[in-house]
Amino acid sequence: MKKIASICCIGAGYVGGPTMSVIANKCPHIKVTVVDINEKRIKQWNQDDVSKLPVYESGLPEIVKETRGRNLFFSTAIDEAIDEADMIFISVNTPTKTYGKGKGLAADLKYIELCARNIARVAKTDKIVVEKSTLPVRTAEAIKSILHNTGNHVNFEILSNPEFLAEGTAIDDLLDADRVLIGGDDTPSGKEAKNLLSSIYENWLPKERILQTNVWSSELSKLVANAFLAQRVSSINSISALCEKTDANIDEVANAIGYDSRIGPKFLKSSVGFGGSCFQKDILNLVYIAKTFGLNEVADYWEQVIIMNNYQKTRFSDHMISTMFNTVAGKKIVFYGWAFKKDTNDTRESAAIHVADLLMEEQANIVVYDPQVSEERIYMDMDYLGTRSEAENRNLLTVTSDYMEATKDAHAIAILTEWDEFKTYDWAQIHKNMLKPAFVFDGRRILDTKHMKDLGFDFYKIGES
Numbered sequence: 001m002k003k004i005a006s007i008c009c010i011g012a013g014y015v016g017g018p019t020m021s022v023i024a025n026k027c028p029h030i031k032v033t034v035v036d037i038n039e040k041r042i043k044q045w046n047q048d049d050v051s052k053l054p055v056y057e058s059g060l061p062e063i064v065k066e067t068r069g070r071n072l073f074f075s076t077a078i079d080e081a082i083d084e085a086d087m088i089f090i091s092v093n094t095p096t097k098t099y100g101k102g103k104g105l106a107a108d109l110k111y112i113e114l115c116a117r118n119i120a121r122v123a124k125t126d127k128i129v130v131e132k133s134t135l136p137v138r139t140a141e142a143i144k145s146i147l148h149n150t151g152n153h154v155n156f157e158i159l160s161n162p163e164f165l166a167e168g169t170a171i172d173d174l175l176d177a178d179r180v181l182i183g184g185d186d187t188p189s190g191k192e193a194k195n196l197l198s199s200i201y202e203n204w205l206p207k208e209r210i211l212q213t214n215v216w217s218s219e220l221s222k223l224v225a226n227a228f229l230a231q232r233v234s235s236i237n238s239i240s241a242l243c244e245k246t247d248a249n250i251d252e253v254a255n256a257i258g259y260d261s262r263i264g265p266k267f268l269k270s271s272v273g274f275g276g277s278c279f280q281k282d283i284l285n286l287v288y289i290a291k292t293f294g295l296n297e298v299a300d301y302w303e304q305v306i307i308m309n310n311y312q313k314t315r316f317s318d319h320m321i322s323t324m325f326n327t328v329a330g331k332k333i334v335f336y337g338w339a340f341k342k343d344t345n346d347t348r349e350s351a352a353i354h355v356a357d358l359l360m361e362e363q364a365n366i367v368v369y370d371p372q373v374s375e376e377r378i379y380m381d382m383d384y385l386g387t388r389s390e391a392e393n394r395n396l397l398t399v400t401s402d403y404m405e406a407t408k409d410a411h412a413i414a415i416l417t418e419w420d421e422f423k424t425y426d427w428a429q430i431h432k433n434m435l436k437p438a439f440v441f442d443g444r445r446i447l448d449t450k451h452m453k454d455l456g457f458d459f460y461k462i463g464e465s
């Protein structure tokens with residue numbers, strides 16, 4: 001078996017950056033170059049101060065500091081890196097299509113195709129091309145077709161190696177992955193490529209955790225894993241609505257069912273709704289694939305997970321409005337948290353965006369505090385929705401770095417992200433600062449109901465009557 005001496009990864013985002021940092025760190029004998037068309041992002045990856053990397057992940061700065069410049073490089077010289085590499089990972093974004101056929105459902109593969117064409121144009125020696133991005137089933141076929149029709153007699157082996165890391169715990173997830181999935185052809189060269197990729201992960205993971213499948217099983221498993229995880233969140237959130245109408249408590253119900261070893265305790269935390277760049281996109285993709293094959297019942301079944309998630313976000317904002325005497329116009333509402341979950345600066349599909357949008361439709365004045373998300377990002381999220389003008393967004397929503405000052409004369413606080421620091425705030429002081437009745441809407445179930453009520457708050461916690 002030949003050896004891999006040089007890897008190139010196209011896409012220096014939330015997956016490409018951390019994944020390649022860990023590979024480079026664990027494989028000092030391999031040169032790893034991460035390339036991107038986004039010059040600003042590459043500059044950020046290369047800056048001296050590793051606390052300001054473009055991706056905020058615990059443990060990442062230390063790994064980058066140790067490895068960058070040794071065998072880890074970030075660059076915009078894409079062609080050069082492709083030319084030099086034995087193995088090329090494609091880790092570019094695959095958002096939901098916003099135009100044309102499959103609009104709103106299918107994955108937009110234009111970035112993937114551009115990568116494939118770039119590789120086809122530049123490669124002069126045989127390459128293993130690895131799909132790291134999440135892709136619809138049979139995308140590898142399309143990539144293969146582009147690469148095999150270049151006419152320059154280079155052999156390409158295409159592998160699917162979807163990533164399962166979750167943001168906020170990316171480094172731990174990579175270092176101690178439950179499993180690594182490698183899909184590829186069962187031809188001799190396909191098997192050799194799978195084994196070569198496997199040998200990279202074997203530098204730090206036990207061989208039993210590295211699964212080899214055919215390429216389509218691998219592509220489909222990624223979508224299905226996310227669909228199952230999201231389904232658990234939507235299932236528990238559907239029950240949270242029922243708990244609010246009865247005297248049941250959603251954490252007690254989750255705990256009770258999670259004790260059943262067949263169900264298990266994880267991913268049963270009720271919330272204002274799941275966000276993140278993957279769950280919704282991947283389920284929509286699954287729905288689209290099912291519809292394409294005429295499997296409408298299958299499509300409807302999975303679509304319900306998203307319908308329930310949208311319901312949860314709307315239900316939360318509707319409850320805020322009805323509790324505050326059916327009007328929030330001109331009222332100051334402080335948002336604690338904007339990221340889609342704690343310990344990340346990623347805001348894609350964050351429930352906070354949708355809750356803010358609905359409240360702003362009612363003319364509320366939103367003040368956002370998030371320990372990691374920038375003001376620029378928050379305005380980009382709101383402007384992207386296109387609900388109102390940029391000027392109106394800036395008029396109705398402001399961003400603060402002072403979580404305590406923000407509560408002065410506020411009518412309400414809504415907790416949209418479960419950042420640990422929110423639990424340690426001086427809530428007695430916050431109560432003093434606010435107008436009365438002082439409303440707190442806990443969309444993440446992080447505050448103690450009795451304590452908050454004892455302090456005098458009008459307190460609502462999702463999943464509790």
Ligand SMILES: NC(=O)c1ccc[n+]([C@@H]2O[C@H](COP(=O)([O-])OP(=O)(O)OC[C@H]3O[C@@H](n4cnc5c(N)ncnc54)[C@H](O)[C@@H]3O)[C@@H](O)[C@H]2O)c1
Binds near residue numbers: 014015037092
């Ligand atoms: N974010 C996650 O937690 C996560 C986890 C598992 C899988 N995934 C999947 O991994 C893929 C990447 O996700 P991400 O969150 O890292 O995306 P991202 O948007 O953070 O990063 C993608 C990067 O690719 C670059 N890019 C796009 N086209 C390019 C081209 N032609 N040449 C060079 N660079 C190009 C973009 O500039 C961007 O920096 C997606 O398919 C996603 O579904 C994401």
Ligand SMILES: O=c1ccn([C@@H]2O[C@H](COP(=O)(O)OP(=O)(O)O[C@H]3O[C@H](CO)[C@@H](O)[C@H](O)[C@H]3O)[C@@H](O)[C@H]2O)c(=O)[nH]1
Binds near residue numbers: 273277
């Ligand atoms: O019990 C739970 C668990 C999660 N969430 C929410 O669900 C969303 C997604 O959370 P999580 O899965 O932890 O983060 P992601 O980074 O989106 O990771 C998911 O999506 C990635 C991209 O495909 C996959 O690689 C991961 O395996 C998969 O967990 C977030 O808004 C969470 O707040 C809940 O509300 N309740």
